[in-house]
Amino acid sequence: MRQTSKMNNRDDSFYIDKIKNGETEAFRYLVDKYKRMAFTLAVQVVHQPEVAEELCQDAFLKAFHGLSGYKGDAAFSTWLYRIVYNTAVSYMRKKRRYTLPLEAEVLQVDDGSLDPMEQLSKDESLRMLDQALLDMEEEDRFLLTLYYLEERSVKEMAHIVEQSESNVKIRLFRGRKKLYTILSSLLKQEVDSLRLS
């Protein structure tokens, strides 16, 4: 994994150097490589695919015009996802007067007595995952997606969302716990409704 990441990083720097030397077309490679993940992350924040796509366009454009400022201290993807995150969060802040949501109460589940994921079919699982994610804060959705899909380290995630490592650790821990709890609760409801019918 680490080796692949290093290799990708070297690939990226090759194209970044080309762009910096005036070969604009080389940017297409980076766009094609990262557009899916960037879009996925933006969707997690704004939850509207059409808006997320436009925000991604803006984020990539910002990345292109700001490439001279990219020093290569972090992976290009880390730098890019940070731009995506800032663009999406700024949009959300402009869209509504940003108020910090109250800390949602973590639901209680019987540990061990229920094994929800194993009882779900693939489609049901995905439907419930989407439903559960909707109940979470956008920043938590963003972090969980980075954590599970990209296997990013806490340090990298902290860099992307511009928060301290300890803060990201706490958010991640709470987010994972909350997500699992919501999923378990959803499954319980599903099972109960089946029993009643």
Place this chain on the structure above:
Amino acid sequence: MDENTKYKHDRQLKQLFELRGTASPGLDFTDRLMSKVYQPATDNNMNYWTLSGVVSLLVLGLVVAFSVWPELRENFQVIFNIANNFNINSLWGEAASLPPLIWGSIAVIALLLLLDRFIIRMLHSI
């Protein structure tokens, strides 16, 4: 919750996320983006505010030139007379009566508008 259960839950969540995978933007995403990338640099850098700044500075420069060289006003009057009976001296009289504070403010705003892109860029690069 013991470590094994926590690990199991985490693994299950990871599997779910992987099953869900990444979402795809529209098919024309890259082409649309690249067409924006290829737009001339002036389109991206010369925004509305910068343009306003340039126009404001031009107007301000003209006003300063009129006040320093009255002959310039006379020459402009000739041009205006061709078009209509516009009297530049009466307009100048009105404008010259404005307090210096207003002209100073206009000059500062114009400069800020002109420099905003550079300031933003400078802050961004720090």
